[in-house]
Amino acid sequence: MIEWLKSVGRSFYNAWVPEKRYLAYFSGLRMTLLISLFAVLIGIAIGVMIAIVRVTARSSKLLVIKILDKIALVYITVIRGTPMIVQIMIIYNLIFTSPNTNPVLVGAVCCGINSGAYVAEIIRAGIASIPAGQMEAGRSLGLTYAMTMRTIILPQAFKNILPALGNEFISLVKETSVISVIAVNDLMKMAGYVGSRTWDVIPPYVIAAAIYLIMTLGLTWLMGLLEKKLAKSDRR
Amino acid sequence: MIYTKDLRKRFGDHDVLCGITQHIEKGEKVVVIGPSGSGKSTFLRCLNMLEEPTGGEIIFEGIRITDPSTNLDQIRQKMGMVFQHFNLFPMKTVRQNITLAPVLLKKMTQEEADAKAEELLKRIGLPDKADSYPGMLSGGQQQRIAIARALAMDPDLMLFDEPTSALDPEMVGEVLEIMKELAADGMTMVVVTHEMGFAREVASRVLFIDEGIVAEENEPGEFFGAPKNPRLQDFLSKVL
Numbered sequence: 499m500i501e502w503l504k505s506v507g508r509s510f511y512n513a514w515v516p517e518k519r520y521l522a523y524f525s526g527l528r529m530t531l532l533i534s535l536f537a538v539l540i541g542i543a544i545g546v547m548i549a550i551v552r553v554t555a556r557s558s559k560l561l562v563i564k565i566l567d568k569i570a571l572v573y574i575t576v577i578r579g580t581p582m583i584v585q586i587m588i589i590y591n592l593i594f595t596s597p598n599t600n601p602v603l604v605g606a607v608c609c610g611i612n613s614g615a616y617v618a619e620i621i622r623a624g625i626a627s628i629p630a631g632q633m634e635a636g637r638s639l640g641l642t643y644a645m646t647m648r649t650i651i652l653p654q655a656f657k658n659i660l661p662a663l664g665n666e667f668i669s670l671v672k673e674t675s676v677i678s679v680i681a682v683n684d685l686m687k688m689a690g691y692v693g694s695r696t697w698d699v700i701p702p703y704v705i706a707a708a709i710y711l712i713m714t715l716g717l718t719w720l721m722g723l724l725e726k727k728l729a730k731s732d733r734r
Numbered sequence: 735m736i737y738t739k740d741l742r743k744r745f746g747d748h749d750v751l752c753g754i755t756q757h758i759e760k761g762e763k764v765v766v767i768g769p770s771g772s773g774k775s776t777f778l779r780c781l782n783m784l785e786e787p788t789g790g791e792i793i794f795e796g797i798r799i800t801d802p803s804t805n806l807d808q809i810r811q812k813m814g815m816v817f818q819h820f821n822l823f824p825m826k827t828v829r830q831n832i833t834l835a836p837v838l839l840k841k842m843t844q845e846e847a848d849a850k851a852e853e854l855l856k857r858i859g860l861p862d863k864a865d866s867y868p869g870m871l872s873g874g875q876q877q878r879i880a881i882a883r884a885l886a887m888d889p890d891l892m893l894f895d896e897p898t899s900a901l902d903p904e905m906v907g908e909v910l911e912i913m914k915e916l917a918a919d920g921m922t923m924v925v926v927t928h929e930m931g932f933a934r935e936v937a938s939r940v941l942f943i944d945e946g947i948v949a950e951e952n953e954p955g956e957f958f959g960a961p962k963n964p965r966l967q968d969f970l971s972k973v974l
Contacts, residue, residue: 620778629821631819631821632819632821632823634784634815634817634821635815635817635822635823635880636749636835637784637807637810638782638784638810638813638814638815638817638884639809639810639811639814639834639835639839639883639884639887640806640807640808640809640810640812640835640839640887641835641838641839642808645838648835649838650834652825653825655825657825666898685937702911730867732867732869
């Protein structure tokens with residue numbers, strides 16, 4: 499038993515200390531964080547645009563909006579109906595064929611395009627959950643559709659969807675690990691490199707898992723704080 | 735002030751308004767009554783184009799607002815509306831609810847709007863609620879604030895869509911009181927309501943809408959004292 503614990507300890511020591519291997523995890527972590535951050539931003543940008551198109555299309559008679567709505571529907575269907583790893587392979591080989599593309603850009607675009615579809619549906623459901631009377635009240639005061647959306651509907655929708663959005667971001671951080679199948683040195687890939695160097699793959703992957711867990715726990719905590727802050731108008 | 739000509743509205747293959755022609759003059763207080771589903775709320779909601787009429791026209795202060803080229807947002811700034819379910823903005827304070835539109839539409843600076851809000855809150859008897867959120871207030875208080883929110887835009891016409899129907903009985907009085915004061919100040923008002931006492935006391939004219947048409951209209955004394963339309967007689971015998 500003690501022998502076994504000693505050997506496990508040695509394995510983890512080997513996976514962390516010699517040749518400053520911890521630096522590999524940190525550089526991978528840095529890459530994962532950067533990709534996650536930009537992917538979230540891209541995902542929100544795409545998500546908000548698509549959601550607004552889809553919501554507006556219900557009441558608008560403009561042909562442009564109707565066409566955009568159809569495009570949005572195709573995008574959402576395809577992205578949600580195919581595995582992310584396949585999407586990454588296609589996007590990577592289709593767009594980023596130059597050998598010296600920025601890996602953060604590649605990762606963020608791939609993950610962001612994927613996340614956008616999910617975010618769009620979350621936001622659309624959030625907007626739909628706001629009673630029609632709110633839009634009517636805004637419009638009856640003379641506010642334009644866009645003003646009412648921005649100042650009245652979206653803030654309320656955002657509050658309602660925050661838990662779902664938080665879950666989406668947390669799974670996005672985890673799913674960026676799939677990006678390691680292409681030439682991006684994220685946390686997952688760096689753990690793999692360490693494993694191939696020490697001939698012992700389990701400890702580096704356990705270390706990577708621990709780092710992912712810390713990140714998602716941190717995000718969960720942040721989301722909780724934000725929810726609490728936004729709940730201040732709920733006091734009765 | 736506002737004039738509707740042969741106003742029609744159809745939902746699917748159901749005709750809700752079957753041609754309503756009405757002149758509402760400045761300073762008039764028109765009360766609209768009728769059985770539920772008769773089209774009275776639809777009529778009111780057509781007046782500020784929240785509901786788009788499928789026929790006829792509406793002319794407000796000389797502008798044909800049923801024209802597709804009309805800037806409805808500008809028109810609506812001059813028509814306040816009060817809803818059955820208040821529709822206050824829940825994540826904004828009472829003060830923000832009142833000042834949002836005037837500031838956003840650049841009618842007032844934030845300071846002017848805040849002063850106006852204070853004055854309006856005093857007028858509706860809730861000067862200490864400026865920093866409360868709507869969720870903390872009673873239905874009657876919320877509806878009074880909804881009235882103040884509409885008044886903050888200095889409208890020429892106020893539309894009330896069953897303003898007391900969602901209230902507990904003991905709160906109806908405080909809202910009607912505000913509306914009576916408003917009427918006494920000379921505001922032009924169109925009120926859809928089931929409050930016959932209010933109609934009798936405040937209205938300059940009462941309309942009975944039934945099956946999408948104005949079946950009878952008169953000044954309140956005659957309207958309630960000697961109704962001619964048999965359906966109105968029947969309706970009044972049930973509600974009075």
